[in-house]
Structures are given as structure tokens and as C-alpha cells.
Amino acid sequence: MNSTLVIVPKKKSSRVSWAQLNPDLLRIISKKLCDICSFICFRAVCKRWRAATSLSDPPRQFPCVIDWPKGKGKLDDTLRVYSISSRGTHTFEVPDAHFHGPSDGYMLLYEPYRSAKECQSFLNPLTWIEWLFPLDMPVHIVKPIRLGGNLIRNDGPALLYKDDEHYFLCFWQSEKNDWTEMRVPSINTVALYDHKIFFAELGHQYKRVGVIDETTGVLLSYLPPPKEYFDHRYLIATDDGLLAVEMKDGMTILPSLVKDVTKCQFEVFRLKNYPQNPHWTKLSGIGDLMLFLDQQNGFSLKASDFGGFKGNCIYFITTGRKFLKKGYEHVIGRFDLESNRTERVPAPAWLGLRQWERRAAWFIPTLN
Numbered sequence: 001m002n003s004t005l006v007i008v009p010k011k012k013s014s015r016v017s018w019a020q021l022n023p024d025l026l027r028i029i030s031k032k033l034c035d036i037c038s039f040i041c042f043r044a045v046c047k048r049w050r051a052a053t054s055l056s057d058p059p060r061q062f063p064c065v066i067d068w069p070k071g072k073g074k075l076d077d078t079l080r081v082y083s084i085s086s087r088g089t090h091t092f093e094v095p096d097a098h099f100h101g102p103s104d105g106y107m108l109l110y111e112p113y114r115s116a117k118e119c120q121s122f123l124n125p126l127t128w129i130e131w132l133f134p135l136d137m138p139v140h141i142v143k144p145i146r147l148g149g150n151l152i153r154n155d156g157p158a159l160l161y162k163d164d165e166h167y168f169l170c171f172w173q174s175e176k177n178d179w180t181e182m183r184v185p186s187i188n189t190v191a192l193y194d195h196k197i198f199f200a201e202l203g204h205q206y207k208r209v210g211v212i213d214e215t216t217g218v219l220l221s222y223l224p225p226p227k228e229y230f231d232h233r234y235l236i237a238t239d240d241g242l243l244a245v246e247m248k249d250g251m252t253i254l255p256s257l258v259k260d261v262t263k264c265q266f267e268v269f270r271l272k273n274y275p276q277n278p279h280w281t282k283l284s285g286i287g288d289l290m291l292f293l294d295q296q297n298g299f300s301l302k303a304s305d306f307g308g309f310k311g312n313c314i315y316f317i318t319t320g321r322k323f324l325k326k327g328y329e330h331v332i333g334r335f336d337l338e339s340n341r342t343e344r345v346p347a348p349a350w351l352g353l354r355q356w357e358r359r360a361a362w363f364i365p366t367l368n
Helices: 023-031 036-043 047-051
Strands: 064-067 078-083 088-093 098-103 106-110 119-123 130-132 142-145 158-162 167-173 178-184 189-193 196-202 207-213 219-223 233-238 241-247 252-254 266-272 279-283 289-293 298-302 313-324 327-336 341-345 361-363
Touching (some): 023 047, 098 142, 098 361, 106 142, 233 289, 266 313
Parallel strands (some): 189 233
Antiparallel strands (some): 064 361, 078 088, 098 106, 106 119, 119 130, 142 158, 158 167, 167 178, 189 196, 233 241, 266 279, 289 298, 313 327
16 A cells, blocks of 8 residues: 655744734733732833823722731831732832821821821822821821722822810812811711711710711711611711611620621611601612721722622621730621621731731722
């Protein structure tokens, strides 16, 4: 039998040049990135990738957890940011500064060498943009807060502070292009909704929710709290109204010190018929919303804006009962309102090395 040998020429292998990808495809890929830090690295690949994207149009940032060490004889100039979506840690160095906590995408700084230890500014650790204060305030009485509960309003950071006798709320108003400062009662949580500032006053003498006009600073009225024992509490502005969130009783041995994070549960209330007949209604669910709570603030986002995340949930940061060598254990939990169950969210080991007086917090990096 005669056989014929047929030689088939090899095809030239075509190598894809990643630098030559279509700009439209590059923009689609950039929108799928899980956090802004990855977006910055994406833009640093080459000129073509940088030209296809814009710093003014980054991917939506899922909330991160920010932590900073306690300074013992040295400056605590390192910020560590943990991304839940990518499970990665990013580190930022801010020399010659101490931190006092976040407000939106900014960190409250103070200079340790000034004689009165006065607060200096809010700083964006990604862009180094600073918001300078028009007044000096002692550090130990300042609390950075979040006013824009659902991130619709993101004019700038805000804080609460106290002088010798009174408490004050200080925040930036873009309409005035200036800081607004108003005197407020001793308050535990605050939220800006419908051009009004709602605050919870939960002392031994009063348990009530007050309402202040955003523009004039005039106290408009007081409302009853959502429930008689409204202690572990948050007020959160959303598109659908003002929410009040309460951690159920019996879960802690001290405020913010949790026995078992998987046993933490929450109740959610919505303010109805304000101002004619204001009252609170308990909700069985929050639909597409995700709530984020830490030991300072609370805010909301829509799960449909983030691929792979489920709504009707509450993400929270708390302090565990377990005591480590360098401090108490800090943990992240996720409470599902539909199943009424809580699970522990994976977190890096360093998150559990926090001192009692320093608290991890939710942080949303921004390029603004």
C-alpha cells in the first residue's frame, strides 16, 4: 500500500497586544473592577489604558474597612484599607500626622506637635486633597461623622465637637461654599434627610429624636424614638425615607462589646407621615438596600449597583469579646433580614489587633 505524507504548514500564532485593546472594551473592563485602588493600577498600565478611562468616572466603590494603629511614642501615620469585594489590603502613609477617624472618603487629621493638639484638617489619602477648618478644636472632643446617609449628598466631610459647655455640628455646604456651624444638643447619631438634620438624643434624661432645619439651624421639633429602649441606635437617610436601626438587646456585655457576632440581630424602622403625624413603622425587610454600620455612623447603598452582592442585609463592624495580645478582636458581620441570621465576613488578621479606644470604621475611597 502506498502512503502519501502530507505536510501541513504551521499557522503563525497571533499574539494579542493588550496595549491595543479597543477603548470601548477597556472602559467596560474598568467598570468591572472591584475598587478604586484597582482602577488606579489599571490606568497605570499604559497610555492607551489611561486615555480610555477618566479619573472623574471610576467604578462604583463598595465600602472598605479602614484601620490605623495606636501611636505609642511614635506617629500613627499608616492607614490600612481592607476591600471586602477583592479581599485585598491597601496601605497609605501620611507622615507627621495622627488620625481621629473617617468621614466619607476623608480622614480627620491633627498635628501632634502643636501646643494645644489642635485638629488640622480632613485629608483624602488617595488624592491628598485637604479640607481645612475655619476654627481650632481640641482633639479629644471631636467626632468625625457622616451626614449623607445614602451618598446622594457628598459635599464634604462633617464632624461633631464640644467646647467647654456646648456641642456643635460643623459641615461643608456647597451652596454657601463655606463651612456651616450650628449648636446642637448632646447627640448620639445624626442624619441629613429632606434638608433637615435628624439626631437621636439618648441620654438618661431624654430618649427622643430631634429635627433641625439645615439652613437656619433652628430646632423644629422633637419626635419619640422608634421604641422605648432605643439604645444601640443609628439614623440613616435613604431614597425611600429616614430609617432608624436598633441592635436587639441581650447581645452585648458592654456597649459595642459583642459576645458572639453570629448572634447579633437588628430591627429597622421607617419614619412615616412627617411632619403631620410622625410615627415609626417596623420593617420586615429593606428590599434592595444594604445598610452599613460601625461604632460611629451608618449609611445605605443599593445592592443592584454592585454585582455579586445581595440586598436586604446589614453589614456591621463591632468589637468581639475575645481579647488579643495587642487589643480586642474587631470583626465584620452580615445580618440577613430575610433569614434573620448573621454570618461573620472574612477579614484580615490585622483587623483584630486594635486597641480598645481606636475603632475600625467603614470607609469609601474617592478620587474627588
